[in-house]
Amino acid sequence: MVVLALTGACTGSRDSPGAREAARKSADLPGLQAEMEERGDRGRLVYAAEQEPNGFNGSTSRNATIGVKNVTENIFFYAVKARPDSGVDYVGLEREPRPLPDRPQVIEWQIRKDAKWSDATPITVADIQYYFEQVMLKDPAKVSAGNPDGWANDVANRVGYDQITRFTRVDDKTFQAEFEPAYGDFRGMWTDIPQARFMQAQPGGWDTGLNDTPGPSAGPYLFKEWNKGESLVLVRNAEWWGSPKPTLDSIVFRFLPDAASSVAALRNQEVDMIYPQPQVDLVAEVRRLDGVRHSIGFGPTFEHLTFNLKHEQLGDKAVRQAIAWGVDRNRIVQALLRPFSAQAARVDNSVVLLGQRGYEAHGADYHSPNPARARAALEGAGYARGAGGYYEKAGRRLSFRLSTIGGNQLREQQAELMRSQLAEVGIEIRFETLTPRDFFGVHLPSGDFDIANFAWSGGPFPISAAKQVWSTGSGSNYGGYSSPAFDRAAERGARELDRERQLVLANEMDRALWDDLAVLPLYQKPTLLAVRNTFVNISDNPTNEGPFWNAQVWGVRKPS
Amino acid sequence: MARFLIRRLLHSVPVVVVSSFLVFAMVAASGDPLAELRGRPGVSDATVALRSEQLELHKPVHERYLGWAGSAVRGDLGTSVGGEPVAPMVLRHLGVTLRMVLLAVVVGIAGALVVGVGTALRPRSVLDRAGSVLSMVLLATPVFWLAGLLKDVGIRFNELVGRTVVFTAGERSPATGASVASVVADRLGHLVLPTLTLALVAMAGWSRFQRAATIEVLNAPYVQSARARGLPERRVVGVHALRNALIPLTAVVATDFAAILGGAVLVEVVFAWQGMGRLLLDAVARSDVHVATGWLLVTASVVVVLNLLADLVYAALDPRIRNP
Numbered sequence: 001m002v003v004l005a006l007t008g009a010c011t012g013s014r015d016s017p018g019a020r021e022a023a024r025k026s027a028d029l030p031g032l033q034a035e036m037e038e039r040g041d042r043g044r045l046v047y048a049a050e051q052e053p054n055g056f057n058g059s060t061s062r063n064a065t066i067g068v069k070n071v072t073e074n075i076f077f078y079a080v081k082a083r084p085d086s087g088v089d090y091v092g093l094e095r096e097p098r099p100l101p102d103r104p105q106v107i108e109w110q111i112r113k114d115a116k117w118s119d120a121t122p123i124t125v126a127d128i129q130y131y132f133e134q135v136m137l138k139d140p141a142k143v144s145a146g147n148p149d150g151w152a153n154d155v156a157n158r159v160g161y162d163q164i165t166r167f168t169r170v171d172d173k174t175f176q177a178e179f180e181p182a183y184g185d186f187r188g189m190w191t192d193i194p195q196a197r198f199m200q201a202q203p204g205g206w207d208t209g210l211n212d213t214p215g216p217s218a219g220p221y222l223f224k225e226w227n228k229g230e231s232l233v234l235v236r237n238a239e240w241w242g243s244p245k246p247t248l249d250s251i252v253f254r255f256l257p258d259a260a261s262s263v264a265a266l267r268n269q270e271v272d273m274i275y276p277q278p279q280v281d282l283v284a285e286v287r288r289l290d291g292v293r294h295s296i297g298f299g300p301t302f303e304h305l306t307f308n309l310k311h312e313q314l315g316d317k318a319v320r321q322a323i324a325w326g327v328d329r330n331r332i333v334q335a336l337l338r339p340f341s342a343q344a345a346r347v348d349n350s351v352v353l354l355g356q357r358g359y360e361a362h363g364a365d366y367h368s369p370n371p372a373r374a375r376a377a378l379e380g381a382g383y384a385r386g387a388g389g390y391y392e393k394a395g396r397r398l399s400f401r402l403s404t405i406g407g408n409q410l411r412e413q414q415a416e417l418m419r420s421q422l423a424e425v426g427i428e429i430r431f432e433t434l435t436p437r438d439f440f441g442v443h444l445p446s447g448d449f450d451i452a453n454f455a456w457s458g459g460p461f462p463i464s465a466a467k468q469v470w471s472t473g474s475g476s477n478y479g480g481y482s483s484p485a486f487d488r489a490a491e492r493g494a495r496e497l498d499r500e501r502q503l504v505l506a507n508e509m510d511r512a513l514w515d516d517l518a519v520l521p522l523y524q525k526p527t528l529l530a531v532r533n534t535f536v537n538i539s540d541n542p543t544n545e546g547p548f549w550n551a552q553v554w555g556v557r558k559p560s
Numbered sequence: 561m562a563r564f565l566i567r568r569l570l571h572s573v574p575v576v577v578v579s580s581f582l583v584f585a586m587v588a589a590s591g592d593p594l595a596e597l598r599g600r601p602g603v604s605d606a607t608v609a610l611r612s613e614q615l616e617l618h619k620p621v622h623e624r625y626l627g628w629a630g631s632a633v634r635g636d637l638g639t640s641v642g643g644e645p646v647a648p649m650v651l652r653h654l655g656v657t658l659r660m661v662l663l664a665v666v667v668g669i670a671g672a673l674v675v676g677v678g679t680a681l682r683p684r685s686v687l688d689r690a691g692s693v694l695s696m697v698l699l700a701t702p703v704f705w706l707a708g709l710l711k712d713v714g715i716r717f718n719e720l721v722g723r724t725v726v727f728t729a730g731e732r733s734p735a736t737g738a739s740v741a742s743v744v745a746d747r748l749g750h751l752v753l754p755t756l757t758l759a760l761v762a763m764a765g766w767s768r769f770q771r772a773a774t775i776e777v778l779n780a781p782y783v784q785s786a787r788a789r790g791l792p793e794r795r796v797v798g799v800h801a802l803r804n805a806l807i808p809l810t811a812v813v814a815t816d817f818a819a820i821l822g823g824a825v826l827v828e829v830v831f832a833w834q835g836m837g838r839l840l841l842d843a844v845a846r847s848d849v850h851v852a853t854g855w856l857l858v859t860a861s862v863v864v865v866l867n868l869l870a871d872l873v874y875a876a877l878d879p880r881i882r883n884p
Contacts, residue, residue: 046734054642061597061607062643146609154610156603208643229652229834231734252734257842261832265729268715441595475605 037536039247039555045535048262048271049253052229055211057199058192059135064156066546071232071253072192073548077123077218079109079190082460082543086300086356088187091242092123092218094173097187099497105182109190111173114241117195117216125175130196132177134206135161153206159464160189182495184502185461193218220246220552230255240552247555263530266292272535275547278528279409280339286530294530296341297542300353300458303414303522305402305451310480313398314450318381319427320517323451324366325374326425332414333523340526350521351466351510353458355542358503363514374425383426391426399428400450403443406433411453414522444478452478455525459544462506463493470513479518486512533557565868572864576857577629584625584853593617593641593847615641628850632857638850640843646854650839654858656731657835661817661824663751664758669813671763676770676809677802683775691767698764703823707757707830714753726752729832754831758823762816769812773805780804807877814870818863 051067058068058076073081079092090096094110115123139152151158166178179186195216202209214223220242221234232253236246256262259276263285266274276282278296286294305323307314314320329346337344347354348361361367378391378398386392390399402418404411412433419429429451434443443449456469467490468474472482486509493505513519529540529547536557541549594611597603616624628638637646675695679688698706714726727733727750777783778801786796825837836859843851 048729054640054644061603061611062641064600142610144609144613146612147606149606151606151610154614155607156600158604211643227734228649229656230730230732233734254730254734255834256729256832257838258829258832261729261830264711264715265832268718268728269724270727270729270733435591436596438591438595441592441598445598475603476600 036553038558039536039553040558041247043248043535043556044250044252045248045273045554046252046254046271048256048265048274048276049232050255050257050259050262050276052255052257053232055208056214056223057194057206057210059131059156060154060207061156062154069192069544070546070548071223071234072194072214073545074219074221074234074251074551075214075217075223077115077127077190077193079111080188081191081549082541082545084539084541084543084549086353086460086543088460092190097189100176103178104497105180106176106178107186108170108174108176112241113173115218116239116241117218118222118237118239119195119216120239121195121197121216122172123195123218124172125169126172127193127196128175128190129167129169130200131190131193132161132164132167134199136164137206159468160185182497184494184496185464186497187499188459188461221251224250242552244553246552248551251551251554263289266530266532272532273538273547274528274530275540276528278340278526283340283528286528289530291533292530293533294528295540296343297527297529297540298341298344298355298524299527299540299542300544301455301525302347302350302353302458303411303453303455303525304350305453305520305522306479307518307520308447308450308452308479309518310447311400311450313393313396314400316381317517318377319383319398320520321377322374322425323422323427324363324517324520325370325377326422326427327418327520328369328421329366329520329522330368331421332417335417336410336413337523337526340528344523344526347521347524349507349510350456350513350519351458351462351506352503353462354524356458356460356462358506360507360510362507362510366514366520369421371425378426385426388428389423389426390428397428398426399430401432402429402451402453403432403434403439403449404453405436405439415453445475447478447480449478457544463490463496463502463509466490466506466509467494470509470518481513481516481518483512483516483518485515565871568868568871569864572860576860576864579860580629580632580853580856581625583856584628584849585621587844587847587849587852588621588624590844591847593849595847624849628853632854637854637857640851641846641848646850649851650836650854650858653834653836653839653855654862656833657821657824657828657837658862659731660751660754660827660833660835661758661820664755664762664824665813665817665820667755667759668762668766669809671759672766672770672809675763675767677774677797677805679767680771680774680778681797688771691771695764695768698760701761703757703761704826704830706760707754707827710753710757711830725749728753731833731835754827754833757827757830758820761823762820765816766809766812770805770809773808774801777801777805803877807874810870810874810877814867814874817866817870821859821863 049067049070051065053063053068053071055063056068056072057063058072077092079090080088081091082088092112092115094112097107097109100106100108111123117123134153135155135158137152138150140150142152143150160183163179163181163183164177165180168176170176194210194214198215199206199209204211217223217237220237220240222237224233224235226232234251236249254271256265259282262271262274262276263282265271267289286292307320309315333344333346345354348363348367349359352358383391383393383398386397390397392398402415404415415431419431422429444452459465469476470481470486471477471490472487489505489508489512493502493509496502496505527540527542531538534557536555537553538547540547593615594608597611598608612618631638635647637650639645640649675691679691682688711728714728718724718726731750733746783796783801786800821836824835825840828835828837836855839851840855843855
């Protein structure tokens with residue numbers, strides 16, 4: 001309960017003994033900083049942000065980006081935040097939300113009694129209820145073929161909220177939501193919530209009302225100014241109710257869309273912190289910088305191969321097995337990720353990821369490459385060696401497109417490795433690079449691919465995400481996977497209210513994926529955080545939170 | 561003269577209309593602005609449909625263009641895929657680019673005059689040969705490579721002096737000190753490297769034109785006559801020769817302006833300036849038709865206006881133009 005300890009359980013003055021004690025509990029966290037160091041007063045941190053927000057309502061599809069979340073994470077109300085170990089802390093709540101004893105599908109949340117906005121008004125159920133109403137608002141005038149329910153507002157993701165059949169205000173700080181069917185990931189709900197009163201007063205309302213300013217703050221920092229195309233400034237929120245209190249005067253988001261520019265700016269003392277997508281040469285450059293420390297983490301985004309199960313040959317499990325035995329995942333990790341970090345490892349679970357509580361390594365049969373077994377599987381399925389040493393059956397060679405997004409050095413290198421590894425087995429790979437638009441907009445949805453290499457994002461609530469990706473008929477189920485065992489486990493997991501039993505079911509879902517070999521997970525993508533040594537307590541949170549998860553404890557190093 | 565300028569303006573209108581439609585159609589055909597949204601797990605079809613409707617993606621391209629053009633003539637360039645009004649967005653980026661480009665043009669012209677006239681006065685001297693070699697090297701150097709080189713030199717200079725004097729990213733520092741001096745120093749510190757990059761490349765070509773024009777004018781009969789009348793060489797060159805020698809350079813600068821804007825795209829990327837170059841790259845990457853077409857409209861207008869200005873300068877320098 002580290003974040004809870006840092007943000008909720010401690011009281012007292014800035015860097016009080018209580019605060020330091022709480023921070024010491026973070027000693028087992030991965031990342032830059034094992035312990036919270038003492039902070040000096042004041043200071044300004046300039047962060048090189050690759051993405052500039054379009055607006056601040058991160059619940060809209062337009063603004064549901066990491067660039068927006070990094071800004072609003074310390075401004076809007078969060079009932080819950082994910083810890084680096086993918087556990088959760090109920091930072092905005094009095095206690096963990098809980099099902100009512102007699103009606104388990106009704107969950108009760110209690111907002112912290114001292115929680116208030118920076119304009120001194122309390123954070124109440126009205127804020128939550130307005131958010132919920134906007135998410136679920138319908139307008140008969142907006143009914144169309146694509147929008148048969150007539151959703152009125154642009155909402156990126158209604159998962160969970162669309163299962164609430166009744167929202168009840170108990171008192172100003174307490175509310176209950178009744179779910180039908182029961183929703184097991186209820187603990188992750190009510191995040192990134194702006195002040196209702198402010199949003200109601202904006203002419204643009206939900207969709208565009210927060211395009212220029214996020215309004216009052218419920219977090220440790222407060223929006224000050226935004227010079228579009230240049231920078232956005234957050235300042236310390238003196239009214240913040242959590243602790244330890246922030247000591248930095250301000251955090252400046254400097255918009256530098258190019259990673260190479262960010263590293264040069266860090267070297268030239270123009271920014272203090274960068275968080276780019278790591279590439280080998282970029283990491284090497286960061287390592288050479290004086291006065292800068294860096295850490296490589298492994299986030300919730302994992303690379304994988306999705307097989308198109310509607311493909312005549314890939315629909316045959318023996319062919320998928322041959323590919324899984326032919327691809328040397330250990331070699332890929334060794335060649336591509338070890339230059340970043342010695343901790344890099346293969347991932348053997350597509351639902352619960354490495355480093356998350358409940359992770360189990362499945363697919364033991366495929367942990368090591370086995371070309372002989374791959375060839376035997378193909379021959380057992382009626383394939384025979386043909387021209388060029390490639391297997392074929394009924395005159396059709398085992399030749400597959402490996403489609404991915406172009407311009408990514410890491411993907412190109414791993415495609416080349418897989419091409420040569422599978423050639424040894426007798427399977428031809430043709431590498432196909434596409435633009436993100438064509439890949440996500442055309443090829444994946446229409447099934448115009450053989451094997452697709454891209455990344456999915458996990459998180460502290462893995463069942464909902466995995467269910468959306470691999471359930472029968474799901475919109476994101478690009479490979480056309482359908483398994484009664486997976487669907488059953490996913491359905492049960494989605495309704496399961498107990499965290500431990502959820503994890504058991506999550507692993508059951510993954511075992512089904514391995515049994516059918518619908519997907520071959522490769523590795524979790526590395527993250528790179530580099531910070532000037534003059535700052536302390538900054539560390540990456542390799543869940544979806546990113547490095548801004550604990551910005552309230554950031555500070556300048558106290559002179560010794 | 562006025563009739564000539566109006567005629568030039570009217571000629572540019574169909575060019576802008578046709579090119580704006582072509583850009584609109586090409587960007588619209590280049591991909592789906594909602595592609596990445598469709599790829600996100602949890603995003604419902606209804607959400608995609610709602611956004612699609614907001615962006616009018618269901619309508620045919622010509623219908624979308626006509627709707628956009630109707631608003632554009634009233635000064636409304638529509639909204640971006642991200643929901644931001646395009647007109648202020650484009651003007652904001654234009655201001656950033658013009659600051660860099662105009663200063664680069666001024667510095668480039670000044671450099672070209674000094675180098676061009678200086679080498680013309682001493683043809684085949686060491687200075688002339690050095691100028692020629694330097695010009696050729698700069699002309700052959702890719703802009704992005706020169707930008708990267710100057711960036712590295714700038715950082716090493718800062719490391720040498722122990723403080724950040726020249727900047728490598730953006731056009732100004734966030735929340736600079738309140739004093740005018742600190743603001744000016746900060747702006748200049750950000751301008752130095754990108755401006756120098758563009759100016760050096762422009763100067764390389766322009767100085768060769770200026771050298772050739774100056775040599776030609778210095779050999780003209782009226783200059784020989786001025787010398788024969790015993791006028792001092794400084795007056796012969798500065799008053800009689802230079803004015804006529806500037807005419808070709810004016811034409812070249814005007815025609816090169818669009819190319820300099822093109823070069824600015826690369827320089828903006830290297831130095832992380834949020835100018836027109838970055839705007840266009842992002843618009844194309846996102847298939848954002850309104851931003852891309854707004855970009856074209858404004859850029860074309862700027863080029864037209866600057867060409868007209870060049871005509872005016874040309875006329876001021878050459879009486880044959882204003883009194884044909």
